[in-house]
Amino acid sequence: MGGGSGGEALERIEAAGKMRVRWQRDPAGMRQRILDAALEEFARHGFGDARIDRIAAAAGANKRMLYYHVGNKETLYLAVLEAAYARIRIAERALNLESLAPDAAIARLVEFTWSYFLEHPEFLTLLNQENLYQGRHLRRSDSVRPLHSPFVGMIGEVLARGVAAGAFRPGIDPVQLYISIAGLAYFYVSNRWTLGVIFDRDLFEAEARAERLAHMTDLVLSALRR
Secondary structure (H helix, E strand, O other): OOHHHHHHHHHHHHHHHHHHHHHHOOHHHHHHHHHHHHHHHHHHHHHHHOOHHHHHHOOOHHHHHHHHHHOHHHHHHHHHHHHHHHHHHHHHHHHOOOHHHHHHHHHHHHHHHHHHHHOOOOHHHHHHHHHHHOOOOOHHHHHHHHHHHHHHHHHHHHHHHHHHOEEEOOOOOHHHHHHHHHHHHHHHHHHHHHHHHHHHHOOOOOOHHHHHHHHHHHHHHHEEEO
């Protein structure tokens, strides 16, 4: 019995040593695995019920290493929020809206926002949770606000080109426009279950999703045109 216990202790020591080697060889990769595991944990359980030990186990780390390299639970949660915002902003910048005609650029932005919300429900879950906290964690971020300035500028440039071409009316605030586009997609996706019951429709079938995208695009472009 004693030999078995000693063998198990040796195995734990060897496993810990291998884990330290992984951290040393690829700290960035391990950090990313922790963030990925934390995203899934926070999206599934919320900030309050998320467990650091489950995050560490899913990432192939241990709690001590996680705390050392990433920080405590609040710091990790903020890192997950920042990474989530960075991903969508990077994807938006890759749309190359400046290379499209103004109306095509706005239609592309509507389509992208709709598709992103459909494909990344965890992003909406994080938004819902952080709004319950009234933005308490996000307010501490030094990186989220700077992410948005170039994106707002890009939308403003599209609007300016549309006004110059006589296609759009002047005076549209790019921030208000983006909030409206995001709101049109967000409300539908977030409330699809209750809306589906109320209106007796499957709002997520392919035809319904296509109809929603067409409706949103037409609504936004109609609001912008002279």
